[in-house]
Amino acid sequence: MTSNDIAVSVQNLTKTYGAFAALKGITFDIERGETFALLGPNGAGKSTTIEILEGYRDRSGGEVRVLGVDPQHGGLPWKAKLGIVLQSSGESGNVTVREQLTQFAGMYPNSRDVNEVIAAIGLEEKANTRIKNLSGGQQRRVDVGLGVIGRPELLFLDEPTTGFDPEARRQFWELIRSLKREGTTILLTTHYLDEAAQLSDRAAVVAGGKLVDIGPVGSLGSAEARVPLVRWRESGIVREQRATDPGAVVAGLVARLGEPVELEVVRPSLEDIYLELVTAENAEAEARVAANTTATDGAVIAGTNPAAGASPTTTSFTTTKENERA
Amino acid sequence: MSTATHTSPALSASAAAFGMGRTVRLGLSRIGYETKIYFRQTDTLFFTFLFPVIMLTIFSVAFQGMGNVGANPDGTGGISQAAAYLPGMIAAGILLSGVQNLGVDIAAERSDGTLKRLGGTPLPVLSYFFGKMGQVFATSILQIALLLLVAVVAFGVSLPTDPAKWMTFAWVYLLGIATSAILGIAISRLPRTGKSATAVIIPPVLILQFISGVYLQFSLLPNWLQTVASIFPLKWIAQGMRSVFLPETFASVEPGGSWNLGAVAIALLIWLVAGLVICRVTFRWIRKDS
Ligand SMILES: Nc1ncnc2c1ncn2[C@@H]1O[C@H](COP(=O)(O)OP(=O)(O)OP(=O)(O)O)[C@@H](O)[C@H]1O
Ligand SMILES: [Mg+2]
Numbered sequence: 001m002t003s004n005d006i007a008v009s010v011q012n013l014t015k016t017y018g019a020f021a022a023l024k025g026i027t028f029d030i031e032r033g034e035t036f037a038l039l040g041p042n043g044a045g046k047s048t049t050i051e052i053l054e055g056y057r058d059r060s061g062g063e064v065r066v067l068g069v070d071p072q073h074g075g076l077p078w079k080a081k082l083g084i085v086l087q088s089s090g091e092s093g094n095v096t097v098r099e100q101l102t103q104f105a106g107m108y109p110n111s112r113d114v115n116e117v118i119a120a121i122g123l124e125e126k127a128n129t130r131i132k133n134l135s136g137g138q139q140r141r142v143d144v145g146l147g148v149i150g151r152p153e154l155l156f157l158d159e160p161t162t163g164f165d166p167e168a169r170r171q172f173w174e175l176i177r178s179l180k181r182e183g184t185t186i187l188l189t190t191h192y193l194d195e196a197a198q199l200s201d202r203a204a205v206v207a208g209g210k211l212v213d214i215g216p217v218g219s220l221g222s223a224e225a226r227v228p229l230v231r232w233r234e235s236g237i238v239r240e241q242r243a244t245d246p247g248a249v250v251a252g253l254v255a256r257l258g259e260p261v262e263l264e265v266v267r268p269s270l271e272d273i274y275l276e277l278v279t280a281e282n283a284e285a286e287a288r289v290a291a292n293t294t295a296t297d298g299a300v301i302a303g304t305n306p307a308a309g310a311s312p313t314t315t316s317f318t319t320t321k322e323n324e325r326a
Numbered sequence: 327m328s329t330a331t332h333t334s335p336a337l338s339a340s341a342a343a344f345g346m347g348r349t350v351r352l353g354l355s356r357i358g359y360e361t362k363i364y365f366r367q368t369d370t371l372f373f374t375f376l377f378p379v380i381m382l383t384i385f386s387v388a389f390q391g392m393g394n395v396g397a398n399p400d401g402t403g404g405i406s407q408a409a410a411y412l413p414g415m416i417a418a419g420i421l422l423s424g425v426q427n428l429g430v431d432i433a434a435e436r437s438d439g440t441l442k443r444l445g446g447t448p449l450p451v452l453s454y455f456f457g458k459m460g461q462v463f464a465t466s467i468l469q470i471a472l473l474l475l476v477a478v479v480a481f482g483v484s485l486p487t488d489p490a491k492w493m494t495f496a497w498v499y500l501l502g503i504a505t506s507a508i509l510g511i512a513i514s515r516l517p518r519t520g521k522s523a524t525a526v527i528i529p530p531v532l533i534l535q536f537i538s539g540v541y542l543q544f545s546l547l548p549n550w551l552q553t554v555a556s557i558f559p560l561k562w563i564a565q566g567m568r569s570v571f572l573p574e575t576f577a578s579v580e581p582g583g584s585w586n587l588g589a590v591a592i593a594l595l596i597w598l599v600a601g602l603v604i605c606r607v608t609f610r611w612i613r614k615d616s
Contacts, residue, residue, distance in 0.1 A: 080448035
């Protein structure tokens with residue numbers, strides 16, 4: 001209820017690079033102790049958002065508070081409470097893993113034990129290897145180690161597991177869970193939706209610089225998008241039926257056909273829901289572009305635009321509206 | 327808001343924890359870290375650290391046959407080629423260790439993401455500067471020690487015994503190396519990328535060495551070139567070092583017929599202050615491109 005419970009607050013955030021609008025008004029809050037995932041396709045604006053929160057980039061508009069501070073004016077005590085893992089880091093690395101972690105540990109008032117961090121990122125055997133001689137995934141683990149060494153209150157992770165092997169990823173998940181138990185607030189971007197589902201309490205989907213959806217991972221997407229699908233084979237043909245009551249549908253099938261062949265009840269995965277959200281946003285954006293650049297007849301566009309996909313009526317409606325405004 | 331009363335004691339406590347003591351402590355720890363990295367980079371080791379020693383050796387050996395510098399018509403007297411080149415090489419080492427080393431190094435750190443990462447930590451910019459300056463001091467002292475050692479052992483150069491000469495050496499060195507290090511930090515802003523850093527910084531530094539009396543005897547340069555060189559700090563460092571290592575009789579060929587140490591001090595101080603101002607105004611962890 002007080003601003004003390006909110007670790008990150010973003011109000012109507014916009015960012016333009018020259019004439020290009022990378023963020024078109026994004027609003028969300030992250031509570032203390034929460035793990036929050038930002039999802040979205042390449043170029044959606046995830047890194048732009050996260051680097052504005054870290055103080056690396058200046059926003060063009062809107063209000064931002066990170067641990068109660070405007071990141072454009074964050075001082076050293078503020079930075080001491082943050083942990084940052086950037087999307088890309090390509091240092092030459094003429095120091096060993098242990099030397100680098102020790103150097104960074106010294107900068108924080110209440111840092112973690114270096115050996116503990118080395119163990120947590122699974123680099124015990126490489127602790128005395130120079131960072132430039134590590135593999136890509138191992139270097140990425142050092143990035144994560146440097147992000148957590150200062151025992152941050154708020155941890156930013158921009159695609160932290162890029163290049164991780166499956167085992168390293170599981171180990172990373174364990175690390176994140178232990179940070180969560182300590183009460184660390186975490187903002188994560190990732191293209192691995194299983195990772196978002198595993199780790200985050202809530203997620204936001206960003207596409208084209210806008211927030212498309214936000215909520216607990218299990219409740220993303222429209223209610224219809226999350227309706228399970230019953231699939232079976234009947235007279236050699238695969239049939240599907242969306243049903244809020246899949247049990248009843250299956251019971252009906254059994255009554256009608258006996259044991260149905262190749263029976264499946266599928267719940268849409270986060271990936272399915274995500275793709276639907278992002279595709280819908282893309283189709284709308286394309287339709288807007290088409291309306292602004294080519295024709296004035298919305299119906300023609302809807303008829304010829306394959307990207308309109310499953311919902312041509314919606315697309316043509318949007319297009320027409322845009323035309324009227326223009 | 328009731329939160330204000332809660333946060334203010336915490337804030338003042340943390341402000342104290344982030345004071346000058348911490349800046350110095352972190353700066354000291356960075357000196358060790360930076361110096362370690364310096365000696366792990368084989369290219370800087372060659373082009374910055376060993377370069378003056380190599381040049382001293384080459385020039386001393388190559389021109390040995392030309393006899394002594396400043397000798398009498400009958401070939402007696404004067405000083406050896408190595409002794410004549412030594413002060414210039416010390417001056418060049420001071421310039422290389424500061425301007426060239428830091429200019430290239432920091433430009434590379436800016437483009438490879440090192441500075442971006444540091445900018446996200448609670449490391450004070452001043453501690454970072456301390457680390458770089460300390461690295462420059464440590465490595466240049468070793469470099470000069472090596473130069474003197476080679477000059478004495480390999481070429482039989484005799485060093486000054488007058489303590490006053492060594493006092494002059496101390497202040498010219500300290501002023502020279504501080505100026506050079508600060509200018510290195512300042513110049514690191516110029517290259518747009520780490521890859522272009524050597525191409526942007528090494529040529530002017532090399533030209534300066536040619537016109538400032540390092541490789542070519544300063545008094546033999548045309549007047550207008552001497553004037554151009556006098557704008558830049560290397561000429562003054564070299565002049566100060568000549569006053570330490572060359573016999574008094576050589577003062578007569580200097581511009582104005584004397585070592586003019588007062589001008590050395592003033593010129594270097596002006597550059598030092600200018601460099602500090604440039605660093606203060608222009609240094610950023612990253613370019614906020616937009
Ligand atoms: N410095 C910049 N100058 C100009 N345009 C930029 C800059 N940084 C990002 N952009 C543009 O802003 C948009 C958003 O970029 P951003 O890096 O935030 O995407 P992202 O969601 O992190 O993508 P990815 O998943 O690929 O990391 C992109 O279209 C990108 O081209
Ligand atoms: Mg990104």
